[in-house]
Amino acid sequence: MDPQMTTRDELWSDLLRRALAGDGPCYARFLHEATPVIRKIARARCTVEAEVEDIVQEVLLAVHAKRHTWRSDQPVSPWLYAIARYKAADAARRRRVAVPIEDVVETLEDEAAGDVTAARDLARLLDGIDPRAAGIVRAVGVEGESAGEVGARLGMSEGAVRVAYHRAMTKLRRMAEAEDD
Amino acid sequence: MTEKTTTDDLIAKLSAEPAPAPTASPEAMLLRRMALGFGGTLVLFFTLLGPRPQLGLAMTDPVVLAKTALPFVLALLALPLALNAARPAAPRGWQAQAIWVLPMAALSLFMLAYATHAPADRLRLFVGHSIPVCMPAIVTLSLPVTAALISILRRGAPLNPPVCGALAGLVAGGLATTVYSTFCTEDSPLFYSVWYSLGIAMAAGVGAWAGRRWLTW
Numbered sequence: 001m002d003p004q005m006t007t008r009d010e011l012w013s014d015l016l017r018r019a020l021a022g023d024g025p026c027y028a029r030f031l032h033e034a035t036p037v038i039r040k041i042a043r044a045r046c047t048v049e050a051e052v053e054d055i056v057q058e059v060l061l062a063v064h065a066k067r068h069t070w071r072s073d074q075p076v077s078p079w080l081y082a083i084a085r086y087k088a089a090d091a092a093r094r095r096r097v098a099v100p101i102e103d104v105v106e107t108l109e110d111e112a113a114g115d116v117t118a119a120r121d122l123a124r125l126l127d128g129i130d131p132r133a134a135g136i137v138r139a140v141g142v143e144g145e146s147a148g149e150v151g152a153r154l155g156m157s158e159g160a161v162r163v164a165y166h167r168a169m170t171k172l173r174r175m176a177e178a179e180d181d
Numbered sequence: 182m183t184e185k186t187t188t189d190d191l192i193a194k195l196s197a198e199p200a201p202a203p204t205a206s207p208e209a210m211l212l213r214r215m216a217l218g219f220g221g222t223l224v225l226f227f228t229l230l231g232p233r234p235q236l237g238l239a240m241t242d243p244v245v246l247a248k249t250a251l252p253f254v255l256a257l258l259a260l261p262l263a264l265n266a267a268r269p270a271a272p273r274g275w276q277a278q279a280i281w282v283l284p285m286a287a288l289s290l291f292m293l294a295y296a297t298h299a300p301a302d303r304l305r306l307f308v309g310h311s312i313p314v315c316m317p318a319i320v321t322l323s324l325p326v327t328a329a330l331i332s333i334l335r336r337g338a339p340l341n342p343p344v345c346g347a348l349a350g351l352v353a354g355g356l357a358t359t360v361y362s363t364f365c366t367e368d369s370p371l372f373y374s375v376w377y378s379l380g381i382a383m384a385a386g387v388g389a390w391a392g393r394r395w396l397t398w
Contacts, residue, residue: 019196019199019200020199020200020201021199021200022199022200023199024196024197024199025196026199027195027196027199028192028193028195028196031192031195031196032189032192035188035192053187053188056188057187057188057191060188060191060192060195061191061195062338062398064195064198065398066269066337066338066398067201068201068202068205068206068336069206069267069268069269069337069338070268070269071268071271074270074271074272078269078270079268079269079270079271081270082269082270082340083269083338086269086338086340
């Protein structure tokens with residue numbers, strides 16, 4: 001390696017420049033060197049450690065799919081970080097919305113099995129969020145009403161009920177995690 | 182550490198394909214798509230409106246020429262901004278400052294016309310006779326170019342899709358207004374610097390909406 005290429009950005013720029021010209025080993029090395037940085041960014045946006053690696057891989061796929069958007073006369077690090085931040089935030093957001101439904105199923109199963117602790121925990125957690133949201137969680141998650149029924153009762157659209165429900169479940173999950181820690 | 186291995190596997194798979202396709206970048210399709218979009222605008226224009234009589238003669242007046250030239254320059258400056266907005270961390274370029282000259286020029290023309298007309302004429306010129314044609318026409322004429330640009334910018338990676346889309350809408354609105362101005366006979370800046378600007382703003386709004394819808398990745 002040229003001794004003048006002291007900084008990391010110069011090295012990475014050189015690697016990606018060669019990669020874009022068709023050099024596979026340089027591309028592999030660029031992606032390997034970028035991965036720890038991407039992992040750090042992913043970890044900052046996702047508290048669930050098990051999901052961090054999924055997000056890292058999503059970012060790597062995005063970097064790959066958008067590698068032609070780097071201008072080779074520009075430093076590569078700001079470009080890489082921008083993509084990583086955008087994609088990691090996006091992936092973390094999608095996971096926050098997608099996860100709670102399974103959480104509810106668990107809660108319901110727990111209750112069906114007569115696990116008093118879980119039911120009591122849920123009741124206590126529900127006291128910690130605002131009453132309207134708690135009402136929606138009780139109606140949808142515990143009583144089993146449909147979002148449409150709850151919406152009709154509260155004067156909200158079905159979609160608004162779903163959104164409020166997901167937000168509340170996310171909050172509850174965080175509260176539960178905070179207690180576990 | 183099974184997760185570690187899958188990430189390594191992914192890297193191995195990705196590095197088998199280091200060079201992007203030569204047509205991958207937004208700029209690669211720029212000319213062809215823009216020609217298509219602008220062609221669509223021209224077809225709409227000649228079908229629905231058509232140029233005013235004695236267009237060449239009218240254009241000899243610099244104030245009339247300005248209503249065609251200013252939106253065209255706006256489109257020229259907004260285009261690189263839109264393309265840069267689709268490249269993460271790309272510097273915005275001198276156009277980001279230069280583009281402000283255009284609203285300032287429109288405002289100056291408006292004030293000059295305001296100062297040089299009798300109070301009775303100002304309102305008449307400002308309201309004109311074609312507001313209900315002008316703004317819908319500008320927005321309609323802008324749509325083919327907006328569609329063309331959005332289809333190009335999808336190949337990029339805009340970090341702020343609505344802003345990138347709005348810049349595309351600005352290009353389209355500028356070009357649409359350039360074309361529309363050759364039909365319109367309202368030659369006072371009291372009319373065009375207000376209503377053309379609003380039409381362009383609406384085109385940018387359409388672009389922002391389209392950006393939110395189609396430029397997220």
